[in-house]
Structure formats: structure tokens, C-alpha cells
Amino acid sequence: MxxxxxxxxxxxxxxxxxxxxxxxxxxxxxxxxxxxxxxxILSADEIKAVKEGIDQVENGNFLTNEAANNLIDKCLGR
Incomplete structure (x- = not known):
């Protein structure tokens, strides 16, 4: 094209x-x-979401890229 x-x-x-x-x-x-x-300028909801994300990471509540890919593959039946 x-x-x-x-x-x-x-x-x-x-x-x-x-x-x-x-x-x-x-x-x-x-x-x-x-x-x-x-x-x-972030909205109040965006600020809240960022803070929640930071809290999740600080509490170890996250997936590595590899773990996330594995979970997606499992959900998709690959």
C-alpha cells in the first residue's frame, strides 16, 4: 500500500x-x-490506579513477563 x-x-x-x-x-x-x-495532568481515577499498581508491586503482587506469558498460554490452551 x-x-x-x-x-x-x-x-x-x-x-x-x-x-x-x-x-x-x-x-x-x-x-x-x-x-x-x-x-x-492525571485524573483522580488515574492517580488512584497508579497508586494501586505501586502498592501491588511493593507487596510482591505482580507477574514477570515470562510468568504472564505462561499464564496466557495456559488460558488459551496452548
Whole structure:
């Protein structure tokens, strides 16, 4: 697929979606270079989630990458 074809396909998808979250994500990716120095302010829920994650790690409640992959393989019956 050429760059022009890809652009046309993306533009078509963007024009035909009403998914605000998807459009926000696309906007963030496109603006990544221009907003690299902007400070992102976490919401209260995001702060809570980060704190919970830190507590979990500090309490040893985490999986290594290998253990997580093994668990996924087991769940998928591999």
C-alpha cells in the first residue's frame, strides 16, 4: 500500500466514525511530536490506579513477563 492509499484509507475511516474515544486517540498520536513537552495532568481515577499498581508491586503482587506469558498460554490452551 502506498502512502497516498494509506492516507486515503485513514481519512475515510476518520470521516465515517463517531467514536469520540478513537478520534481522541488518533489526535493524541498525531500530535505526539508537537506535544512532547506538554505536561499531562492525571485524573483522580488515574492517580488512584497508579497508586494501586505501586502498592501491588511493593507487596510482591505482580507477574514477570515470562510468568504472564505462561499464564496466557495456559488460558488459551496452548
Amino acid at each position: 502506498t502512502a497516498v492509499e494509506l492516507k486515503e484509507k485513514l481519512i475515510d475511516k476518520i470521516n465515517h466514525t463517531d467514536d469520540v474515544e478513537l478520534l481522541n486517540q488518533i489526535s493524541r498520536v498525531i500530535n505526539l511530536d508537537t506535544e512532547a513537552n506538554d505536561i499531562y
